[in-house]
Amino acid sequence: MIKVDHEPILLDVRGATKRFGAVRALKGVDISIAPGEVHVILGQNGAGKSTLIKMLAGVHTPDEGTITWNGNAVTISNPVAALELGIATMYQELDVVDGLTIAENIYLGHEMATGGFSNQSRANKSATELLNRLGHGSLSPTREVGSLSPANKQIVSMARALSRNAQLIVMDEPSAVLDSEEVKNLFRVVNELTAAGVAVVYISHRLEEIREIGDRITVIKDGRTTANGLPVADTSTNELIRLMTGRDIDNVFPARVPIPADAPVVLAVENLTLRGVFDRVDLSVRAGEIVGLAGLVGSGRSEILEAIYGARKPSTGTVTISGKPVVRGSVADAVKHGMGLSPEERKSQGLLLDQPIFTNVTLSSFDRFARFGFLNENAERAAAREQIEALELRPADSDNPAGSLSGGNQQKILLARWLVHGTTVLLLDEPTRGVDAGARAEIYALIRRLAAAGTAIVVVSSEIEEVLGLADRVLVIADGHLLTTTEATKISEHDVLDLVMKGSAA
């Protein structure tokens, strides 16, 4: 930990904690930001970065801990309070309004007005000044924001921050939507801002970028600060990755089961392309095999899964199951051929939260229990109960609404759904998101049991550790391209991160 005593501190957060229900998102975060520096926050998905920056933006208030701003203790109780202090946040999903002009967006919420009437010409003029400052004087302030590129929308968002006289601008993965030329311009703008004394909190996964733009780094892991204000220049990449991932790997993953040499290829994907998202992905999974897709958010891993399943219509490419082609872009056909998907967002994409467990379990197979269109709920309940017992789902009442269960048990509902349906190919997107540690081990064991019984399984997870621990074979993906395919035991988490960070720096 490096103290920079001689420098003034703009923002100082000490011991911030935050819990959402039973989930402790932050367990004690310290961060200290000096004026005019680019301070990088590094951490894996779920480490608590978003919660931290939302705390600075006034979206969440900390349960414990202190925030000091320019030497004064403050509470940032809402977004307006944050802006008034001088903290502006640029979210990943840019919060610009497409239907308004650039000037209207910049002055959104603090419109330039005389006697209640908006003063457009004055707004346009000062908007141009701000755009000039950002090196984008050529953008007309009267242009509609919807017609701008993501890079230019970012400029608008930055101009808005400047219009509020922000002393601290938080940028959440600003480079994720930019190409390399645009990233260069972003860096130029950031350098100008810091030269003028504005501090920038910069969040990115791309280590090369961090090296180029960052002054100091704070690393967060599992809701705690593991390193506070490390100078970028003196810290090795190895050290950073160790700080980000250095958790003890428990023995939670089930032992791998050797795949018989004659196990047939069940799922074959050839040349699958979704224009603009991923390109020419080949993939084959044998019966009993678990294949993992490793990559960062936005690498295209979930989209690949959804395209295989038909939930997105691929531009080109074929998907076959046991040699039979599946109609492109048809979920119903995929399901008919024995494919099942457990989607990324369990609640919004997977479950009917209001409905009882058993109808959720039979959601893709209730037709089979019906005769002439008439449901047989008792048969459905019986089939669901069988799985509830086999998967040790709790509470075990098949008539409880799905929404009343914990994350782990909700995940079991989805697995039960495909067990009742009887799938030969199971696609699992983030199977343990929002699942606590104990239930995770159970779900891993379940997935392995399914594979051992001959199901071909594809797993996507933002936790590289999970992909490596669970899968037999790993495909590393960055920016919609397959970088490498390897046996899971022959690659480390460190190697994967190294690969994707280099690969996506494009």
Next chain:
Amino acid sequence: MSEQPTVPSAEPTSPATESNEVVAPSSRSWLSRVLSSSAGRNLGLVIALLVLFAIGALTAGERFTNFDNILTIVRFASIIGVLSIGMTFVIIGGGIDLSVGSVMGLASVISTLTVIQSLAEQTSWIVMVVVAIGVGTLAGIINGIVISYGNVVAFMATLSMLVAARGLAEIFSNRSTQIVRSQDFIEAFRADFLSVPVLIWIFIVVAALGWVLLNRTTFGRRTVAIGGNREAARLAGIKVKRHTVYLYALSGLTAGIAGVMMLGRTTAGTSTHGTLYELDVIAAVVVGGTLLIGGRGTIVGTVFGVLIFATLTNVFTQNNLNTSVQDVTKGVIIVLAVLLQQRFAARNKR
């Protein structure tokens, strides 16, 4: 194991959806649990109806409580009632159908065109029934296709149908009233069966079939699944678009039946039949406890919703109160019902 972090991997963007807690069922009081169960919510409707009856009996006495008046209430309710059954399916499925009233008018006009009536005279009055139901169903299928495959918002698609069907009805009828010539038709719909008018029987049969369809068939299950979580239904392999077309077709079908009932009641087809009915229908369905966001609703609730409004109208009429007061009361009831719904929905959201 104790070293394993308890934080889930997801970024907790929204605390409500990331909560990892098992909610203890005992945390809610007995009363609130009963009231939020489906039987409990229907109980509320029963109480509301009984209160209205009590008011009617107290203010109008025997004029209100006699059997003929009760039949009048239900007969008055029957046409709106049939439309409401179809609407219940559409709304549970996550949609809305604003066109039912004008489609019903169109069905009444087309089935009383000279050419259809002549054909009916040569064969049977059933021809008129078939034509009316066919017109309604066809309009519903068009609604469904535009919504499902054209990706037009249901509100706009059915609003267009509302306007277009009314216009078509005016063109076909030349804005004149087309008298039903078949006496057999008129007799058939004027008749009583077991001293209950045929119109009421139609409502009873449609409601019963609707109940079976919603609660006992794969069709009903798909409807609830699609309305409850469209994406989850799609990813489970349900053909969401196709089913959505069926839902609007069903609503159109009930509009066709309602058109026939209207012909039976008024013995004439005109382009103005069913004007503004869509509002009464939606109000009845919502008051009956069907969530406007879809995924939850009951046929029994809808029937109560329909009866509550019909009884209300009757109580006002019996007391010679003007319709303006009645409309204000209706508005208040609708708002109260929606407020209750929202509290209920908020409590169930996790």
